[in-house]
Amino acid sequence: xxxxxxxxxxxxxxxxxFTGMGLGLLxxxxxxxxxxxxxxxxxxxxxxxNSGADLWVVQQDTLGPYAEPSSLYDDLYRGILTLPGVAQxxxxxxxxxxxxxxxxxxxxxxxxxxxxxxxxxGEPGQPRFLVAGRRLTRGHxxxxxxxxxxxxxxxxxxxxxxxxxxxxxxxxxVSSGGDPMVFxxxxxxxxxxxxxxxxxxxxxxxxxxxxxxxxxxxQPEVLEAVLAAQTQSTSVNAVLVRLDAGADPDRVAAxxxxxxxxxxxxxxxxxxxxxxxxxxxxxxxxxxxxxxxSLVSAAIVAFIIYTLTLGxxxxxxxxxxxxxxxxxxxxxxxxQAIGLGLIGFVVGKTAATFWAPVFPxxxxxxxxxxxxxxxxxxxxxxxxxxxxxxTALRVDPAEAIGG
Amino acid sequence: MLFPTPxxxxxxxxxxxxxxxxxxxxxxxTSGPLAPVPVTVAVVxxxxxxxxxxxxxxIEARYRYRIGPTVAGRVRRVEVQVxxxxxxxxxxxxxDPVDLDERVAAQDAALRRAExxxxxxxxxxxxxRARLEFAGAQVRRYEQLLQARTASExxxxxxxxxxxxxxxxxxxxxxxxxxAEQDLLRVRAEREALARQRGNLRLLAPVDGLVVARDAExxxxxxxxxxxxxxxxxxxxxxxxxFDQLGSGGLRAGLEARIALRSRPSETLAGSVLRVEPQxxxxxxxxxxxxxxxxxxxxxxxxGELAEVTLALASQPPAPALPNAALQWxxxxxxxxxxxxxxxRFAAIETGLRDLDxxxxxxxxxxxxDRVVLYSQAPLRPGRSVxxxxxxxxxxx
Numbered sequence: 001x002x003x004x005x006x007x008x009x010x011x012x013x014x015x016x017x018f019t020g021m022g023l024g025l026l027x028x029x030x031x032x033x034x035x036x037x038x039x040x041x042x043x044x045x046x047x048x049x050n051s052g053a054d055l056w057v058v059q060q061d062t063l064g065p066y067a068e069p070s071s072l073y074d075d076l077y078r079g080i081l082t083l084p085g086v087a088q089x090x091x092x093x094x095x096x097x098x099x100x101x102x103x104x105x106x107x108x109x110x111x112x113x114x115x116x117x118x119x120x121x122g123e124p125g126q127p128r129f130l131v132a133g134r135r136l137t138r139g140h141x142x143x144x145x146x147x148x149x150x151x152x153x154x155x156x157x158x159x160x161x162x163x164x165x166x167x168x169x170x171x172x173x174v175s176s177g178g179d180p181m182v183f184x185x186x187x188x189x190x191x192x193x194x195x196x197x198x199x200x201x202x203x204x205x206x207x208x209x210x211x212x213x214x215x216x217x218x219q220p221e222v223l224e225a226v227l228a229a230q231t232q233s234t235s236v237n238a239v240l241v242r243l244d245a246g247a248d249p250d251r252v253a254a255x256x257x258x259x260x261x262x263x264x265x266x267x268x269x270x271x272x273x274x275x276x277x278x279x280x281x282x283x284x285x286x287x288x289x290x291x292x293x294s295l296v297s298a299a300i301v302a303f304i305i306y307t308l309t310l311g312x313x314x315x316x317x318x319x320x321x322x323x324x325x326x327x328x329x330x331x332x333x334x335x336q337a338i339g340l341g342l343i344g345f346v347v348g349k350t351a352a353t354f355w356a357p358v359f360p361x362x363x364x365x366x367x368x369x370x371x372x373x374x375x376x377x378x379x380x381x382x383x384x385x386x387x388x389x390x391t392a393l394r395v396d397p398a399e400a401i402g403g
Numbered sequence: 404m405l406f407p408t409p410x411x412x413x414x415x416x417x418x419x420x421x422x423x424x425x426x427x428x429x430x431x432x433t434s435g436p437l438a439p440v441p442v443t444v445a446v447v448x449x450x451x452x453x454x455x456x457x458x459x460x461x462i463e464a465r466y467r468y469r470i471g472p473t474v475a476g477r478v479r480r481v482e483v484q485v486x487x488x489x490x491x492x493x494x495x496x497x498x499d500p501v502d503l504d505e506r507v508a509a510q511d512a513a514l515r516r517a518e519x520x521x522x523x524x525x526x527x528x529x530x531x532r533a534r535l536e537f538a539g540a541q542v543r544r545y546e547q548l549l550q551a552r553t554a555s556e557x558x559x560x561x562x563x564x565x566x567x568x569x570x571x572x573x574x575x576x577x578x579x580x581x582x583a584e585q586d587l588l589r590v591r592a593e594r595e596a597l598a599r600q601r602g603n604l605r606l607l608a609p610v611d612g613l614v615v616a617r618d619a620e621x622x623x624x625x626x627x628x629x630x631x632x633x634x635x636x637x638x639x640x641x642x643x644x645x646f647d648q649l650g651s652g653g654l655r656a657g658l659e660a661r662i663a664l665r666s667r668p669s670e671t672l673a674g675s676v677l678r679v680e681p682q683x684x685x686x687x688x689x690x691x692x693x694x695x696x697x698x699x700x701x702x703x704x705x706x707g708e709l710a711e712v713t714l715a716l717a718s719q720p721p722a723p724a725l726p727n728a729a730l731q732w733x734x735x736x737x738x739x740x741x742x743x744x745x746x747x748r749f750a751a752i753e754t755g756l757r758d759l760d761x762x763x764x765x766x767x768x769x770x771x772x773d774r775v776v777l778y779s780q781a782p783l784r785p786g787r788s789v790x791x792x793x794x795x796x797x798x799x800x
Contacts, residue, residue, distance in 0.1 A: 010412040017419055049782075052732065087735060117649070123732065130728040131778045131795035134761030137727070138457040139647040141711070152799045167761070168728065169798055171780060187647075199709075201687065202461075206707075212629075234687075245735050343420065346427045353430040367431075 005335035008312070019304060020340050024347025026300060027377060030293050031352040032359075034369050037286045039362035044176045044274035048267060051092075053124040053240035054249050056270055057256055058263040065094050065238035066176055066270075067278045072262070074190070074236045083255055085247030090117055091236040092125040093189045096175060099149070099182055102156040102163050109149045111182045112175035113159055115189020115236070118142070124240030127183055133168030139185050144168035146180035159184065160192045176278050178361040190234050201234075294376070301344075301377075302384035305337045309388035316392045317400035330389045334382060341381035345374050439790040444742060445777035447769050450724035455759040456651055456714040460644030460694065462664075462704045464615075464635035470606050471619075471630045472498045478619050478631055479604075485617050489608040495632045498604035507601060510594040517587040524580035531573035538566035606631055613637045615706060637703055641677060642694040644712045650757075651690050653716040654679055660694050665709040673697040676714065719756055723765045729777045730754070730763060739769065740776035746786050747776055 009016050047066065056065065057072070057080060064070020077089040093115035100108035116125045118136035126135070127144055133153050136142050143164035145151045148171075156163045164184055173181040184192075191199065205227055208214050214226045243252060253264040265273065275283075309316075319329055349370055356363040432438060481496035483489060545562045548554035616633035619625050642662065646654055656679060662672040673696075680691040694712050704710070729739050733749050740747040752768030769775070776783065778795050 010410075010416065013412055013416045017416065126732075128782055129731060129779050131780060132798045133728065135727045135730075137757065137759045137761055139649075140457065140459055147797055150799070171795070171797075199459075242735070343423070346423050350423065350427050350430055 005332040005339070008315075008332060009336060009339065016308075016336075016340070017343065019308070020343030021347050023301060023304060023340060023344035025351060026297050027344050027348030027373070028351035028355075029348075030290070030297050031348055031365065031370070031373055032356065032363060033286065033290045033293050034373070035352060035356055035363040035365045036359070036361070037283060037290055038364040038366055038369065039359075040178070040279055040283050040286060041275065042364045043174050043178045043362055044279055045271070046172055046174065047176050047274065048270055050128055050173050050181075051125055051240055052128060052242065054243040054267060055241035055253055055256070056265045057089075057239040057241055057260075058237070058265070060261060060263050062263055063265075063273050063277065064263065065092070067273050070237050070263070071235045072237070072239060074186075074234050076260070076262070077239045079260060080239055080241060080256060083252060083259075085244055085252040085255075086241055087244045087247075088123055088242040090124045090240050091186055091238075092116060092240050093186065093193050093237045094175075095189065095193045095237075096177070096179055097159070097192075099157050099159055101151060102158050107150060109151075110179050111145075111149055112177075112179045113189060113192060114181050114183045115186040115193070116183055118185040124242050127168075127170040127173050127181075129170065130168050131171045133166070135168055136183065136185055137167075140188055141165065142167045142185065144170055144183040146173045146182070147171045148174070148180040149182065151182075157182070159188075162188060162191075164188070172362070174362065176274050186236070190236065193235075193237075298376075298380045298384075301341065301380050302387065305333075305340065305381065305384045306388050306391070308336070308340075309333055309385075309392055313392070313395055314400060317395050317397050320395065320397040321400045326393050329392055333389050333392060334385045337381040337385035337388070338378055341377040345377045349373075439788040440779055440781050440783060441792045441795055442740075442742075442747070442776045442779040442783075442789045443793065443795060444774050444791055445726055445729050447723045447725055447765065447771050447773045447775065449721040449771050450762060450764075451718050451721045452724060452756045452758050452762055452764050453718040454653065454716045454756050456646055456654060456716065457759055458644045458646035458689075458692070458712045458714070460642040460710055460712060462640055462706055462708045462710060463643045464637070464706060465639035465641055466610075466636045467615075468609055468612065468634040468636075469630035470495055470608070470632045470634060471625060471628060472606070473603060473627055475624070475626045476501070476604070477624050478621050480621050481617060481619070481631060483614045483617070483632060485614050487614045488612075489614060489634065490611045491608055493608045495606040495608055495614075495634075497606065500601055500604050503597065503601050503604070507594065507597045510590065510597050514587070514590045514594050517583065517590040520583040521580065521587050524576065524583040528573065528576040528580050531569065531576035535566070535569035535573050538562070538569035542566045608634060610634070610636055613703075635706065638699065640696065640699060640704065640706075642674070642696075642710050642712060644692050644694050644710070645684070645687070645689040646692065646714075648683065648688050648690055654690055654692060654714070658714045658716065661713045661715070662694065662696070663711045663713075664700075664704055665711075666705075667700075668711075670700075672700055674712075713759065719764070722755065723769055723771050724762050725765055725769075725775065726777060727757065727761045727763045729775050740779075740783050741769075742774040742776060742789070742791075747783050747789055748785055749783075750775075 057076070058064035059070040059072055062068045062070045074091050077091055080086060080089045094112055095115075096110065096112045098108050099111045099113065114125065116136070117123065118139055130144070131147060133144070136144060141162060141164050143157060143159075143166050145157070145166050145168075147169055151157055151166045151169075153166055153169060155166045157166060158164075159182070164182075170181075170183075173183075175181060208226050209223060215223045241252070241256075243249060249266045253266050256262055256264045316329060349365075352365055356365055477499040479497045479499040483493075483495050489495065541562045542559070542565075545554050545559045549556065549559045612634035613636075614632060615635050616630070618633065619629070619631045625631060654676070656676050658676040660674040660676060662674050663670065664672070674694050675697065677693040677695040680693070683690045694710075725739065730737060730752075731739065731749075736749075736751040737754065738749050738751040741750045750768055753766035755764035755766045757763045776789070779789070780795050783789070
């Protein structure tokens with residue numbers, strides 16, 4: 001027995017393949033939309049992964065540091081370090097702002113500036129891996145930037161009033177909004193964010209010392225008292241805590257919450273904050289669009305298959321006339337429909353993979369999404385062919401002879 | 404179902420579908436989770452690490468002279484401007500003397516009067532002395548007359564008494580002279596004291612220096628001890644530098660320093676650590692040190708200017724070392740991804756000294772010649788297939 005479907009396809013293969021390719025581009029757009037949604041969710045997940053933290057300690061009653069502003073004194077980490085179960089604790093600041101290379105304002109980028117304690121290797125908050133250069137070693141004026149900022153090694157970038165030399169590059173270190181990260185030493189970041197850095201403290205001391213109101217001749221103790229009153233700790237946005245192996249995050253979090261009276265989030269809670277609160281609306285927006293696009297694609301697939309079948313209604317009538325069984329005719333239409341879906345899927349997947357890196361924000365094409373997509377495409381094609389089969393089987397064999 | 408007999412049409416269809424399928428398979432293998440991660444390789448090498456410290460500070464003057472009056476008063480004039488170079492003893496300004504000049508004039512008059520008094524007393528002494536001589540001569544003459552019996556005893560006695568009176572008169576005159584002379588000394592000393600006070604109102608430079616501040620203008624009133632003019636000795640400029648306490652164990656006096664001023668970032672100046680302050684800053688978690696210039700740059704750095712200081716610590720003997728980018732944290736352990744035949748394997752290591760260029764000495768866990776992952780395009784997992792490349796794709800040079 002010969003394959004009726006194959007023969008029919010070969011008869012008009014050009015039309016068939018190009019229809020499949022057109023369908024494929026549509027499927028590619030749908031897959032890309034799924035990839036954009038996944039990329040958004042992944043941006044949030046990768047933010048947590050890259051921070052390398054088990055617990056986020058933030059200002060009480062805030063959802064910091066990503067979803068809400070949070071401000072903590074920068075010496076709190078010392079107290080947190082003493083708690084049982086805590087292996088490492090590191091101060092960190094986050095500030096999303098415009099960063100531009102020195103002398104080239106046209107390449108300005110929106111970036112999340114992360115202040116980390118320099119000198120360590122992979123402590124919480126630090127980039128997990130680099131793709132070029134080295135980690136921060138100096139306490140000031142160095143930066144490690146994400147590749148997607150477009151900054152080059154050795155280039156100087158301006159953040160507020162200081163120039164920073166890019167000494168290292170990393171990859172996929174982005175904020176939950178997809179902005180690339182730029183890591184700079186903590187003290188510089190504090191200056192950029194709070195303008196209450198060490199320089200400011202020392203300058204404030206000078207300022208007070210030259211003020212004759214405070215620095216009274218013959219009364220040196222006035223100045224000392226005023227300076228002591230001005231000395232206050234600087235702030236950070238969060239303390240990232242890494243736990244000892246085997247420590248229970250919830251128990252340590254409860255300890256910090258109870259005894260330090262600070263806000264604490266475990267990884268699961270932070271994930272919930274990012275996914276359910278921070279990116280929820282925009283993710284749902286994309287998801288809604290994905291659903292509509294899928295429905296439209298399904299409808300178009302159904303129409304195409306239906307019109308393809310209607311196009312050869314005369315041939316089907318002849319087949320019925322020569323006594324072909326209904327089952328054979330139905331199988332032919334079903335096979336053609338599924339074949340069309342497969343071609344479309346392969347073209348779509350390939351196209352999506354090719355154009356995904358061109359998108360300005362991350363597009364994550366998951367293999368599971370692809371498998372799910374394949375299943376849905378085949379199902380839709382099968383469903384769509386049902387209508388076509390119904391029409392084909394109802395055709396009057398007399399039509400074959402122009403009746 | 405049989406595959407259709409190959410003919411021209413089938414071949415044409417295949418020639419389109421097959422590349423499509425191949426492209427899809429190729430993409431799945433190169434860009435999906437099955438694709439090998441591009442990595443670059445670093446080889447552990449014996450390397451002498453020259454650790455260094457990096458700090459920032461401001462230019463300060465070691466000696467700062469705040470010149471002002473010792474008593475409250477009004478500024479009469481200020482002779483110098485900020486930026487002037489002055490030499491030791493130069494007049495910087497003067498306080499208003501109020502009535503001091505008049506009091507000096509009065510003292511001058513008193514002095515002249517005292518001098519006249521002394522002259523009068525001297526004349527009195529001469530007069531008394533002349534009277535005494537005359538009286539003595541009269542006594543001698545009348546004594547001779549008494550021997551010749553031409554004068555009475557009574558007359559001689561009278562002459563003797565006159566001589567005694569003259570003697571007493573001389574003593575009085577001499578005492579007067581002494582008194583007048585002492586009075587002159589007193590008045591002269593008082594005049595001197597007033598002149599000193601007058602001189603004290605003149606503000607003089609104690610050393611050769613540079614005027615950095617002019618805090619009071621003529622006419623303003625200042626209290627005792629308040630500065631009118633501030634001087635620094637420009638030869639004694641130093642940097643008050645701060646170093647993060649983290650890793651600053653090697654900070655000590657005498658270390659070579661490279662200094663970059665914020666106004667001239669590309670220029671490197673030489674210097675050395677003069678001293679490390681015994682007191683660290685508890686709030687900012689920094690150590691403080693004073694850095695002296697080997698040779699003062701021209702033009703002089705401005706006081707308060709920001710300076711970056713890099714200190715070279717003593718070079719250490721060679722030991723296995725790696726760039727710090729290779730070090731990663733995994734499951735609570737610091738380590739590197741060793742490249743073995745089966746793929747990358749995480750190996751815990753201990754680190755030793757590190758320098759500012761990003762090299763870290765490896766204390767234990769690796770030996771020279773071991774190959775480890777330096778950069779990777781994505782986080783690694785044990786057994787994840789990797790592809791060794793020269794540079795990670797996408798890195799701009």
